[in-house]
Amino acid sequence: MRAWVVRAPGRLDQVELPVPTPAADELLVRVRTCGVCRTDLHVRDGDLPPHRSPVVPGHEAVGEVVATGPDAVGHPVGSRVGVPWLRHTCGTCRSCRRGQENLCPNSRYTGWDADGGYAEYLTVPAAYAYDLPDGYSDVELAPLLCAGIIGYRALRRADLPPGGRLGIYGFGGSAHLTAQVAISEGATVHVLTRSPAARELALELGATSAAGARDEPPEPLDSAILFAPVGDLVPVALTALDSGGTLSVAGIYLSPIPPLDYQRHLFRERTLRSVTANTREDGRAFLAAAAEHRIRTAVTPYPFDEADRALDDLAADRVNGAAVLTMPAGR
Secondary structure, eight states, rough: OOEEBOOOOOOEEEOOOOOOOOOEEEEEEEEEEEEOOHHHHHHHHTOOOSSSSSSSSOOOOOEEEEETTTTOSSOTTTEEEOOEEEEEEEEEHHHHTTOOOGGGGTOEEBBTTTTOSBBBBEEEEEEGGGETTTTTTTTHHHHGTTHHHHHHHHHHHHHOOTOOOEEEOOSSSSHHHHHHHHHHOOOOEEOOOSSSHHHHHHOOOOTTTEOOOOOOOOOEEEEEEEEEEEETTTHHHHEEEEEEEEEEOSSSSSOOOOOOOOOIIITTTTTTEEEOOOOOHHHHHHHHHHHSOOOOOOOEEEGGHHHHHHHHHHHTOSSSSSSEEETTTTO
C-alpha cells in the first residue's frame, strides 16, 4: 500500500508499506479520507517527541472495515467507521476508573504511537472506532473525528453558561466546528483570529462578531477557547474575560506563555484550563450532537499524493476550515 511517513523532523515521505494485519481485537480499515490536523504538523516538525519512527501520521480517518480480528466486535465488515486520535487506554489506572481516560498514563494515539490514516489501510482497536452519523460525506466526516471531538471537550472545559458569551481565538478546523455547536446551544460567539478569510467564514457560520486575534471583543466574555498554538494570546484572552470567566486552551502544543499579572489576568476568579486529548464518551456525545444538529464542515480537499502540500499549507495558514486527504476512486 501507499503511505506517507515521518522519519525525521520536517520531512514527510511517500513510501510503499505492507498492508497491516489486524490484531485479535482490531479492525482493518480501507481509508477513504483522512483529515489533516495541526497535531500531524507537530508530529512532522518534531514539536511532539517521536513515539514511533518512522510513523504514518493521521488520526481523522474515515473508511470501510475490510477485515476483523477474531475478538473485534461492534463493527462488521462493510461498515463505515471513524478512526480517531485516542487508540488505547489501560482501563485500570486511577484516571480510567474515575472516567478520565484521557489522562491515562498508558494511553496511546493513532498517528503518533501507531501508524495512522495517511495510508491506504490502517488498523484500529474495535473498542476505539466510532460509528458515524448519517447525512455526511466521507470528506465532511473526517474533521469531526479530532477537530470536532477536541473542540467539543474544550467547549465543555470552558464552562460556558447557558446563553453565555464565548470568545474563540484562532478559527481553523476545530474552531469552526466548535463555534457551530456553541451557537446551536444558544451562545453568543465572538471570533478573534488573524486570518481575514477565517473571519469571513466565522460570520457566515453565525458568529456575532469577528476581529483580529489581539483585538478586544465587543463585550466581556463568560468563556473563551484558545485554539491557536500561540502562548502570547493567553494573557490577551484572560484580559477579555468577565469576572468568573474561564479560558480553555485546546491545543496539544503551545508556544511559551509570557508572565501573567495576577491582578489583570487572574484576579476576580478567572480560570485558566488546559485540555488533554478526549474520552470516548466525548466522541460519542459530539457525534450525537452532529447527528442532531447538521454541522457544516468547511473543507479543503487534497489528493492523497499531496499530503506534504496540505501540511505546508496548514503551517502557512493557507487552509480555510479543515484540510482533508482524499483517496482516488477505486483504491
